[in-house]
Structures are given as C-alpha cells and as structure tokens.
Amino acid sequence: MKKFIIICVSVLLLYFIGDYLYYNKGIYVSFSTDAPIATFTKTEGEKIYVDHGKGKGYEEFQIKGVDMGVGIPGYFATDYAIDKATYLRWFKLIQEMGANTIRVYTILDDTFYDAVSEYNTGNENPLYIIHGLWVNDYVQNSRVDAYDESFLDQMLEDSKLLVDVIHGNRKLELGRGYGSGSYTEDISPWVIGYILGVEWEDVTVAYTDHMQKDKNIYIGNYLSTTVDATPFEAMLAQVGDKIIEYESTRYKQQRLVAFSNWATTDPFDYPDQISNYFYKIAKVDVENIQPTRNFLSGTFASYHIYPYYPDYLNYMPDKEKYVDSTGQINTYYAYLKMINDHHTMPVVISEFGFPTSRGMAQRDVNTGRSQGRMSEQQQGQAIIDSYNDIMAAGSAGAVIFTWQDEWFKRTWNTMHAVDLTKTPYWSDYQTNEQYFGLLSFDPGQEKSISYVDGDLSEWEEEDKVIDTPSSSLSMKYDEKFIYFLAWNKGFTEEDTIYIPIDTTPKTGSNYSQNDDVKFERNADFLMVIDGKQNSRVLVQERYEVLRAMYRQEIEGKDAYLNPPDKNTPMFKKINLILQTAVLDPNEMAQPGNKAKNKEKNRDIYETGLLTYGNANPEAPDFNSLADFIFNGEYVEIKIPWQLFNFSNPSEMMIHDDYYEHYGVENIKIDKLYAGIGNNEENNQRIEMKPFALEGWGRKVTYHERLKKSYYEVQKVWANND
Numbered sequence: 001m002k003k004f005i006i007i008c009v010s011v012l013l014l015y016f017i018g019d020y021l022y023y024n025k026g027i028y029v030s031f032s033t034d035a036p037i038a039t040f041t042k043t044e045g046e047k048i049y050v051d052h053g054k055g056k057g058y059e060e061f062q063i064k065g066v067d068m069g070v071g072i073p074g075y076f077a078t079d080y081a082i083d084k085a086t087y088l089r090w091f092k093l094i095q096e097m098g099a100n101t102i103r104v105y106t107i108l109d110d111t112f113y114d115a116v117s118e119y120n121t122g123n124e125n126p127l128y129i130i131h132g133l134w135v136n137d138y139v140q141n142s143r144v145d146a147y148d149e150s151f152l153d154q155m156l157e158d159s160k161l162l163v164d165v166i167h168g169n170r171k172l173e174l175g176r177g178y179g180s181g182s183y184t185e186d187i188s189p190w191v192i193g194y195i196l197g198v199e200w201e202d203v204t205v206a207y208t209d210h211m212q213k214d215k216n217i218y219i220g221n222y223l224s225t226t227v228d229a230t231p232f233e234a235m236l237a238q239v240g241d242k243i244i245e246y247e248s249t250r251y252k253q254q255r256l257v258a259f260s261n262w263a264t265t266d267p268f269d270y271p272d273q274i275s276n277y278f279y280k281i282a283k284v285d286v287e288n289i290q291p292t293r294n295f296l297s298g299t300f301a302s303y304h305i306y307p308y309y310p311d312y313l314n315y316m317p318d319k320e321k322y323v324d325s326t327g328q329i330n331t332y333y334a335y336l337k338m339i340n341d342h343h344t345m346p347v348v349i350s351e352f353g354f355p356t357s358r359g360m361a362q363r364d365v366n367t368g369r370s371q372g373r374m375s376e377q378q379q380g381q382a383i384i385d386s387y388n389d390i391m392a393a394g395s396a397g398a399v400i401f402t403w404q405d406e407w408f409k410r411t412w413n414t415m416h417a418v419d420l421t422k423t424p425y426w427s428d429y430q431t432n433e434q435y436f437g438l439l440s441f442d443p444g445q446e447k448s449i450s451y452v453d454g455d456l457s458e459w460e461e462e463d464k465v466i467d468t469p470s471s472s473l474s475m476k477y478d479e480k481f482i483y484f485l486a487w488n489k490g491f492t493e494e495d496t497i498y499i500p501i502d503t504t505p506k507t508g509s510n511y512s513q514n515d516d517v518k519f520e521r522n523a524d525f526l527m528v529i530d531g532k533q534n535s536r537v538l539v540q541e542r543y544e545v546l547r548a549m550y551r552q553e554i555e556g557k558d559a560y561l562n563p564p565d566k567n568t569p570m571f572k573k574i575n576l577i578l579q580t581a582v583l584d585p586n587e588m589a590q591p592g593n594k595a596k597n598k599e600k601n602r603d604i605y606e607t608g609l610l611t612y613g614n615a616n617p618e619a620p621d622f623n624s625l626a627d628f629i630f631n632g633e634y635v636e637i638k639i640p641w642q643l644f645n646f647s648n649p650s651e652m653m654i655h656d657d658y659y660e661h662y663g664v665e666n667i668k669i670d671k672l673y674a675g676i677g678n679n680e681e682n683n684q685r686i687e688m689k690p691f692a693l694e695g696w697g698r699k700v701t702y703h704e705r706l707k708k709s710y711y712e713v714q715k716v717w718a719n720n721d
Contacts, residue, residue: 039254041192043298048256048346048396050128050192061192063348063397064717065101065130066094066438070108070179071406073441073479074700075424080109080179087115090439091127094403097438097710098717102127103195103350103399106134107158107165107172110181117185126190130350130399132260133162133196133243140201145208146235147215159196159243166191167251193256195302195350196239200232200265205282208232221245222295223257229288237289244295254295258302258348259286263310263335266303267342270312278310287343300396301343304351307332307386308364308371309579324389329366332386336393346396353401354382356440356624356707358640359430359607361413362579371579372432373605376440376624380712387716400713405437413577416549416664417655418647425650425698427480429640430576430607438710441702442617443478450476450483452638453616454631459485465674465691473499473676475691479650479700481638486529486676491633495678499527499637500686502673503644506566506657507542510685513569514538517679520688525644526571529635532612535628537643538571539608545645546604548658550577553602563659574608574643608643617705624708644672651695669693 040051042058049058068090075081094102104112120126139150146152164170168186172179212231218224220241225234236259247253267285274280286301313322313331322334340347356379360372369382383400390398408424411433418428427443428434442448450458463474463485474485488497498515500523502508508522515528526538541547541564551559554577564570579602613626615638628637645655647666656665671693677686 035252037248037252037254037296039297040189041256041297043256043300043346046340046343046346046394046396048192048300048348053189054124061100061397062391063101063130063399064099065103065350065397065399066097066099067103067105067351067353067399067402069105069402069404069406070112071404071408071424073407073424073427073702074698076408077406080111082111084111084115084118087112088119090403091115091119093439093706093710095125095127096718097714098720099400100125100128101130101192101397101399102403103130103132105132105198107162107179109179110183110185112179113165113168113183113185113187116187116190120187120190129166129187129191130193130195131162131166131191132198133159133194133239135198140198140204145211146204146232147208147212152235152239155196155239156242159239160246162194163243163247163251188251188253188255191255193258193297193300194243195258195260196243197236197260199260199262199304200282200284202264202279202282205230205232205265205284208235209282220292222248222292223289223299224292226288226290228285230283230285232282233284233286233288236284236286240289240299248294254297256297256300257295258300258350259284259289260302260304260350261286262304262351263312266339268312268338271316274312274315277315278312280310280312286345298345300346300348301339302348302350303339304401305332305336305339305349306352306371307367307369308362311335311364311366314365325392330389331366332364332369333389333393336390336395340394347394348397348399349390349395350399351401352383352386352390352398353436354379354386355432355435356709357429357432357435358625359411359414359432359576359642360578360605361411361432361576363603363605372435373625376622376708377712379707380709383709383713384716400438402436402438404439405435405441407434407441409433413579414642417545417642417645419653419666422648422650425479425696425700426641426648427702428642429480430642438707438713440705440707442705443480443700443702445701446703448480449478450481450636450638451616452483452626452629452636453614453619454629454634454636455616456485456631456634456636465689466676466687468687471676473674473689475674477649477693479696479702481640482644484527484635484637484639484674486635486637487633488676488678489633491635493531493630497527497529497635498677498679498686499529500673500675500688501525501527501644502688503646503654503669504543504656504667506660506667507540509540509567509569509571511569512538512571514571515679517677518685519675520685521673522567523673523688527610527637527639529610529628529637532630535610535612536606537574537608537610537639539574539645541568541570541572542566542657542659543645543655544572544574545655545658545664546575546577547572548663550602553577554604560659560662566657573606575604576607578603578605610637617708622708649695650697650700652693 050061170183215231218234218237222244223241265284324330324333357372362371466473500519610627613623615626641649653666673688675686675688
C-alpha cells in the first residue's frame with residue numbers, strides 16, 4: 001500500500017512538474033522535426049495574400065482593420081476588465097462595419113483569446129488578428145541601448161510567450177505587464193501576422209546605433225540584414241528571426257512579420273532646418289532586414305502615420321508640389337506615397353485616426369484633419385479621406401485607431417491638469433487621447449442625465465440653484481459634464497447672460513473688468529453667453545493654468561515672476577497649447593536660416609470658446625461638439641470638468657493656487673457657487689448660491705454608443721468588399 005501511494009504521489013508530482021514546465025515555462029520536446037512548415041499568409045511584391053481555407057488558394061487580402069485596446073470606464077488597461085460577452089458583441093459590430101482584421105498591441109488576458117476562438121470557429125468569414133509584441137515604456141526610456149538584457153532578452157522571451165499564447169499552450173501569472181490566465185484556445189488559424197515592437201523612441205534608436213556600432217550585421221535562418229543595416233535594425237532582425245524559428249520548430253507554422261515604425265524614426269533624411277526643428281535624429285529602415293528562403297510567409301512594413309504630426313513635408317520649400325488627385329496640397333498623401341515608393345514589401349498603415357474630443361493637441365494645416373476638436377461626423381469623414389489617401393498611395397491595408405474610447409488615457413497638453421491616478425473614473429472631454437474610438441462610452445447606465453438639445457423636460461424643480469421672478473439657474477452633473485439651464489426673463493439671442501462660478505476659496509474676484517460686471521462673491525470663472533458665435537468661458541488670470549504651466553513656452557517669460565494678484569479683476573480667455581509651432585514654413589526651409597526657437601513659439605487655441613448646436617445623439621442635426629443651445633428665454637449648457645480646473649471630479653478635487661505651490665496641486669471641495677445676471681444695472685452685483693458637489697468615487701456609470709463615424713466608415717467598408 002505504501003509503495004502504491006509513493007507511486008501515485010510520484011506520478012502526480014511528475015504531472016504537475018511537467019505541466020508547469022510545459023505551460024508556464026514553454027519547455028517542450030519536439031517529436032515532429034521533419035514535418036513540413038505550413039502558412040496561410042504570404043507576400044508577393046507589395047501585396048498580401050491569405051488562403052481562407054475555402055479551396056480557392058491564396059487570394060489578395062487588403063487589410064481593413066481596427067486597433068483595439070483593453071480599456072473600459074472605471075478601469076485601467078492593465079485591469080483587463082473586458083468580459084467575453086463584450087468582446088463577442090464588439091467583434092460582431094466590427095465585422096458589420098466592414099472590417100476584416102483586429103490589431104492588438106500586447107498579450108491580453110485569456111478572455112480575449114477565448115472570445116476570438118468562439119467567434120471565429122465555424123464562421124465562414126472570420127475576423128483575422130494582427131498581434132503585437134509590446135516593449136515596456138520604462139525600458140525604452142531607461143539609460144540602456146536595445147542590446148541590454150532588459151530590452152533584447154525580454155523581447156526574445158516575450159516573443160516565444162506570444163507564440164505559445166496564440167497556439168493555446170501557455171499559463172501566465174500576474175505581474176508581467178500583460179494579461180494572465182490559462183491560454184488553452186488555439187487562435188493561430190486566424191492570426192495573419194505579428195507586429196513586433198512599438199513606436200520606437202528616437203533617442204533609444206540613436207543611442208543603440210552609437211553604442212553598438214559593431215553589431216550592425218545579423219545572419220539568421222529566416223531573417224538577415226543587408227550590409228547597410230544599423231545595429232538597431234540588426235537587433236530587430238534577430239527578434240524577428242527568433243520568433244519565426246520558435247514557431248517553425250515547435251508548431252510547424254509561419255505567418256507574416258512586421259516591425260513597428262512611425263514618422264519619428266522613418267527611413268528618410270530631411271533638410272537640416274527640418275531635422276533640427278523636429279529633432280529627427282534616428283532612422284529605422286526595414287528594407288535592411290531581408291527574409292531568407294526558409295521564411296515562407298514574408299514581411300511587411302508597418303507604420304503609424306497621422307496627418308497632423310510630424311508633418312515634415314509642410315516645411316519643405318517646394319511643398320506646393322505635394323498634391324493629391326484633386327490638385328490640392330496634401331502632405332499626408334505625399335508622405336504616404338514616399339513611404340510606399342521606398343519599400344519593396346507591402347506597407348500597412350497600422351495606426352491612423354482622429355479624436356472626437358473637445359480638446360485639441362495639434363492642427364493639420366493642409367487638410368484640416370487635426371488631433372482633436374472634431375465632431376463625430378468630421379471624424380468619420382477624416383477617417384475615410386485618410387483611408388482613401390492610404391490606399392491611393394499603394395498601401396496593402398489600413399488599421400483605424402481605435403475601436404473604443406478609453407477614459408484612462410492621458411495626453412501631453414492636459415496631463416499636468418489632472419490626477420493621473422484617477423483618470424478611469426471620469427470622462428475628460430479636454431483630453432484628446434481618450435476619444436479616438438468609433439465606440440463611445442457616454443455617462444449614465446442607459447442614457448445621460450441631460451442632453452444639450454433645448455428639451456426642458458429633463459430638468460426638475462429640485463435642480464434649481466437660483467430661482468427669482470426674473471431669472472433662474474438649474475444645475476446637475478455626471479461623469480463628463482456640469483450641466484446648466486439658465487433662464488432670464490425677456491432673454492433673446494441678441495442679449496448677454498453672465499454666469500459667474502466660484503470653485504476655489506484661495507483666489508477669485510468679485511468684479512470682471514473686461515465685461516464691467518460685478519458678483520456677490522469672488523468668482524474664478526465667468527460664462528458669457530453672447531450669441532451663437534461669441535459665447536465663452538473666461539478664467540480669472542490668477543487661476544489660469546496655461547499661464548502657470550506654459551508661459552515660458554508660449555511667451556518666453558517666467559510665470560512665477562510677478563504673478564497676478566489673488567483678486568485680480570482680469571478674466572482671460574481659456575487656451576490650450578498645441579504641438580504645432582508658430583513658424584513660417586517658407587522661412588524655416590530656406591537654406592542657411594535657423595529654425596526659430598520652438599520653445600517660444602508654440603501655438604495656442606481658445607478652448608473656452610463655446611460651440612452652439614444640438615448635442616443629442618438622436619437629433620438629426622446632432623453635433624457632438626455642441627456646448628450650448630437656445631430655447632426661447634432659456635439657454636442649456638454643458639461644460640467639461642477640466643475647463644473649470646477640476647483635476648479629479650470623481651472625488652471633487654480641483655487645482656489649488658498655482659503660485660503657492662509652483663505648479664498644480666489639488667484641494668477638495670464639496671460645493672461651488674454659481675449665479676446668473678446681466679450688467680444692465682451697473683451697480684447691482686450678481687447673486688451667487690451654493691451648489692453641492694459629491695464625488696462618485698470608482699462607481700462610474702456608462703453606456704455604449706456607436707459614434708456617427710462608425711456609420712460613415714461602414715458606408716465605405718461594408719459596401720466595398
């Protein structure tokens with residue numbers, strides 16, 4: 001009996017050890033070394049071909065895809081909170097839009113792979129997957145080159161891990177920076193290729209090429225470098241070769257391989273004036289990485305290319321020659337054509353897109369396809385116009401960034417103003433990175449508590465903050481906006497209404513010198529409703545975050561020398577800084593001229609200017625950017641939280657006095673004060689009443705809504721199979 005128990009325990013122990021080594025460590029023994037290598041994807045020239053398994057052999061395949069992240073409201077991406085039912089619902093919507101491919105950036109949790117398997121199994125028209133291999137941002141921004149153990153060795157290890165995951169042969173634990181779970185579903189029949197890496201930091205590329213000059217050659221079984229390769233390109237060749245080798249050896253399969261790239265590390269040289277201004281210091285050219293005869297599938301060139309930055313060609317002295325088929329200057333199309341003409345392999349633009357945010361970060365001066373400040377209809381048109389440019393330039397496919405909005409995202413020109421540890425818990429309409437999606441997450445479980453559409457039935461008596469015989473002001477809020485309903489007896493669109501707002505006890509003024517209007521208490525903001533074209537939110541100069549954070553870049557002056565008085569009566573327009581510089585392209589591109597100091601010539605735009613229109617998604621004249629609308633003597637308004645200097649409305653945190661802390665620090669409030677009036681009686685101060693504020697913490701509410709852009713893309717993609 002004792003011997004039997006020992007045998008049983010030994011067998012179980014061996015089983016668990018074997019299971020651990022096989023599924024957790026990827027250790028295996030191959031019993032089919034002579035089996036042929038199979039592939040259902042390949043490239044020929046500048047085309048991609050796929051064998052769909054329908055007996056027709058290889059057919060040309062144009063990638064029409066969407067990038068997909070893992071964020072939903074209330075969670076960071078690393079929480080991997082999306083369930084299988086949601087993935088399945090999204091896959092159906094994506095395919096109904098006309099897309100044939102989903103691109104993911106990194107290994108997700110096992111729920112995604114289970115959903116892909118369930119959706120595609122038995123589906124005659126499956127959704128294909130392009131799978132990314134992530135490189136940690138911290139590693140890229142560390143003081144190491146790409147041959148460091150934390151960079152190259154980690155990529156090599158993760159590439160094997162990725163192969164095992166798509167073949168359903170891995171178990172992962174938390175703590176590695178990607179998803180976790182038991183990966184038992186083999187989705188390899190639908191994975192057409194890999195995109196290895198991320199948007200490379202130019203300094204990492206340049207540093208690697210400088211520090212590892214003797215490592216510019218790599219000779220592999222499947223990929224090798226040319227004599228013109230750089231050390232960074234040789235590193236990429238090694239990673240690509242090893243992932244192909246591992247999959248060929250263990251699974252007897254191959255699929256397409258690409259290396260991520262973007263304009264910052266494109267393969268081109270530019271005039272010194274342009275290179276110096278944009279700090280164009282590095283190049284990555286995948287033409288220097290060539291497949292051997294052993295690689296049956298082939299490589300393609302993957303690029304993230306947006307029209308608005310960096311628009312190198314806009315600063316060329318002969319930019320007038322960069323026109324599209326209509327004869328209009330279109331540096332985006334011209335740049336895409338340069339990329340395609342450079343490559344002998346297929347080119348896939350694996351990221352392009354436009355945010356429907358209220359806030360903007362960069363302008364596209366030639367086609368108007370800017371990074372932000374776009375309605376949903378404008379987003380759809382910009383996507384289609386860019387897609388047409390991409391395909392006209394000769395690309396083999398395009399992938400829209402991105403499927404869903406992501407509340408947790410940050411962007412450079414607003415991140416100073418918000419608490420980055422709490423971003424998933426509110427929808428920041430000023431941050432463009434949150435709104436690239438074709439799918440919106442709107443506040444409210446089924447509908448939002450208010451829509452700026454002129455319908456007064458959604459307002460209740462309990463919403464009133466001020467109620468007098470001549471005027472009233474009602475307020476409410478959700479995870480995205482503070483809503484106002486203002487009424488002034490006898491009001492017409494030609495009249496002016498003033499709505500002062502007091503948030504912080506630290507600063508403010510009871511008088512606006514600009515408008516010659518007085519308030520009962522110190523106000524930090526002043527909403528001025530002055531017709532359809534001239535309405536705006538103003539901020540008291542002391543509480544202007546742009547001045548405190550970016551005065552040096554915009555004006556070349558120190559914000560903390562001679563700061564505004566705490567009770568200054570000056571109320572200023574609210575602006576956002578843009579990446580685009582105030583430069584003369586012709587002057588910049590002339591030989592011998594030095595680019596102006598871009599740190600003192602940064603462009604700004606007035607984000608406090610209010611847009612008139614109907615903001616109800618069900619309305620025929622819906623404008624997602626609409627801030628206010630008239631209805632007789634009433635004005636309905638919605639203001640995004642960040643415009644009032646809220647850093648985290650889920651906990652009702654606002655900016656403290658910048659000049660006490662030399663930057664943005666936060667304080668908590670439990671109410672604000674608001675009023676309504678006009679300046680017809682010069683000596684009368686506008687009465688202001690308290691409005692209670694209570695945060696919602698992490699208990700966010702939201703509902704999904706397909707943006708108007710989804711249907712614009714559907715018109716083109718679904719009807720053009």
